[in-house]
Amino acid sequence: MGYSSFNGAHGSDSSALAEGKRVGADLVLIFDPQYTGTRSGAVPLTTPTSQTTYYNGTATAYGSGGSATAYGSGTATTYGTRTTYIPFHVDRYDFLAVYLFKEHFHTGFLLRPLTDEQRQSLGSNAGGYVYGVVDGSPAFLANVLAGDIVTAVDGRPFIMSDGSAASTYLHAHYGEPMTFTIFRNGSYITKTFAPLR
Numbered sequence: 001m002g003y004s005s006f007n008g009a010h011g012s013d014s015s016a017l018a019e020g021k022r023v024g025a026d027l028v029l030i031f032d033p034q035y036t037g038t039r040s041g042a043v044p045l046t047t048p049t050s051q052t053t054y055y056n057g058t059a060t061a062y063g064s065g066g067s068a069t070a071y072g073s074g075t076a077t078t079y080g081t082r083t084t085y086i087p088f089h090v091d092r093y094d095f096l097a098v099y100l101f102k103e104h105f106h107t108g109f110l111l112r113p114l115t116d117e118q119r120q121s122l123g124s125n126a127g128g129y130v131y132g133v134v135d136g137s138p139a140f141l142a143n144v145l146a147g148d149i150v151t152a153v154d155g156r157p158f159i160m161s162d163g164s165a166a167s168t169y170l171h172a173h174y175g176e177p178m179t180f181t182i183f184r185n186g187s188y189i190t191k192t193f194a195p196l197r
Contacts, residue, residue: 004097016097025099033093042085052077106174106195108137109144113160118149122183126157126166142193144182151188152181170195 004019013030020028053076060069111128119125130148133140144150150158156166158181170178175197179190 002099004099006095006097013095013097016095020097020099023099024101026102027100029098029100031096031098033095036092036094038089038091040087040089042087044083044085046081046083049080049082050077051080104196105134105137106170106197107193108134108139108195109148109150110134111150111160114149122149122151124151124157126159127151127183128158128160138193138195139191142191144180144191145184147184149183150180151183154178155181 002023004016006013006015013033016030017028055072055074055076057073058069058071060067109130110132112131114122114125114127114129118127118129127149130139130144130146130150132146133144152158153166153170156169158164158166161167174195177192177194179192182189182191
């Protein structure tokens with residue numbers, strides 16, 4: 001299916017296993033990590049700060065008629081930030097993960113597009129040439145044979161493209177019995193079986 005390379009702490013193959021699960025791998029091979037050095041640095045951590053100052057005061061006014069005293073208080077808050085640098089040291093290892101999967105065959109027949117000669121003999125562009133049948137698959141158990149040409153699925157012309165009506169129908173009805181029209185030795189026959197989900 002594919003492969004990935006990772007950097008991380010020694011033995012941290014969990015990320016490779018998680019990636020394998022995400023892509024649907026049946027088997028993940030992880031090759032021994034190789035130490036590549038230690039990385040050091042600092043991560044800035046910025047936090048908000050505030051400082052509040054409290055004020056109290058009095059004022060006295062003198063005049064010809066006497067004096068008057070006033071009392072008052074107040075606060076002032078200043079907002080800002082403070083950055084602290086947190087050092088880190090990480091031992092780095094490079095390792096490789098390879099993802100393998102067992103191919104799952106829904107129908108069990110392996111198809112290739114028709115040749116021009118096959119299209120001429122059918123009088124149609126619809127069809128897929130069966131070049132192989134997987135042992136034990138639904139097609140195998142229904143006696144579909146290599147050399148057959150699948151021309152329709154439940155009456156829908158079988159055109160080999162992901163956007164075709166037959167392909168869309170097939171994908172939407174895996175697990176349900178379907179009738180496949182097959183051209184074999186100059187005659188049309190039908191085979192009914194349920195492709196696996």
